[in-house]
Amino acid sequence: MINSLAKIDLKKHREQFPGLKNKSYFNFGGQGTMPQAAIEAILETHQYIQEVGPFSGKINAWLIQRSTWLRESLAEELGTTAATITLTENVTAGCNIALWGIDWQPGDRLLMTDCEHPGVIATVEEIARRFQVEVAICPILDTLNRGNATEVIEQYLTANTRLVVLSHLLWNTGQVLPLKEIVEVCHNYQTNNKPIRVLADAAQSAGSLALNLPESGVDYYAFTGHKWFCGAAGVGGLYISEAAFDSLQPTFIGWRGVKLDSQGQPQAWKSDGQKFEVATSAYPEYEGLRSAIAVHQAWGTTQQRYQTICELSQYLWSSLQQIDRVECLKDTAPEAGLVSFQIADIKHQQLVETLEKQGFFLRTIAKPDCIRACVHYLTLPEEIERLVEAISNSLSH
Structure with missing residues (x-):
């Protein structure tokens, strides 16, 4: 069961991260979303x-x-x-x-x-x-x-x-x-x-x-x-x-x-x-x-967080594989939270911009030319499902 390792509820835990509200965030490899406690600590x-x-x-x-x-x-x-x-x-x-x-x-x-x-x-x-x-x-x-x-x-x-x-x-x-x-x-x-x-x-x-x-x-x-x-x-x-x-x-x-x-x-x-x-x-x-x-430490150990990241990235990787024209760079399940993929006959940057308008935050990589999605232990399985559905819908239009 994904996200089942911690002693505290993940959805409740996520409420501490204002950057996760009203969007599906897959850009942790660029910049993470700060918890409210960190923002307050800086100001205080x-x-x-x-x-x-x-x-x-x-x-x-x-x-x-x-x-x-x-x-x-x-x-x-x-x-x-x-x-x-x-x-x-x-x-x-x-x-x-x-x-x-x-x-x-x-x-x-x-x-x-x-x-x-x-x-x-x-x-x-x-x-x-x-x-x-x-x-x-x-x-x-x-x-x-x-x-x-x-x-x-x-x-x-x-x-x-x-x-x-x-x-x-x-x-x-x-x-x-x-x-x-x-x-x-x-x-x-x-x-x-x-x-x-x-x-x-x-x-x-x-x-x-x-x-x-x-x-x-x-x-x-x-x-x-x-x-x-x-x-x-x-x-x-x-x-x-x-x-x-x-x-x-x-x-x-x-x-x-x-x-x-x-x-x-x-x-x-x-x-x-x-x-x-x-x-x-x-x-x-x-x-x-x-x-x-x-x-982070209040939710789980470094090993527990890493295990959850791997479970979630595998879920994203396997779900993307089901979409026609989508090919993940790795042909085996990822060992970390970065999932890079390519889509045939489409400009990657254009798709990323379209997805951002829908509330999904990803990025492109120049070499190799691909899209990168990052999942953290904070990511919800339903966010992954919505992202995969949004990509699939974009390619069908």
């Missing part, structure tokens, strides 16, 4: 800061405590410790910290998949230009329904490869890469007696998959709070493993990342994830994300 934090006094000693200590609590909340969701978490603005910021923090040398090689986000691609291209780094692209897209992603990546590793950049859950096709297996292959492929590091773009995996990052062995894991965690835009994070921490140096530097002496002068880097934090941030949004995570 702004008001409290003004009442106490911005930049007062009391409010500064209060904000430091709240930042610590957010790291702890994120760490709990990711199966790690707060010391491994750097608070950032979004996935791209986290990826930039890792990408620019490596001591690149001319002739080094960076391996990237052919399914990465434009923000990461552009960063890699600039690093290649600036440091004379060789960039290789491995064909992961072709492994969606055949082949072995781990073996493909292993075939592209060389003696001068320093870093592998991939997405744990591909944003375009919905494929979940076997992260632990890939990391093991990269770490075992020693270059100059050093393991090849792995940077994972976790835009679609954090908040949707059930994660234990230390167990995966991944070196850097960049995520955001505004997608599957349903927080406000502007808050994300970067996980850095204990083994990889000392190999990464800050590029953007500010007072939050350093220890100060009695004269307020920088003396040393901080010894945990705060080392890579810079300066003043959107602290009220921190409270919003922490509140959003608490709302």
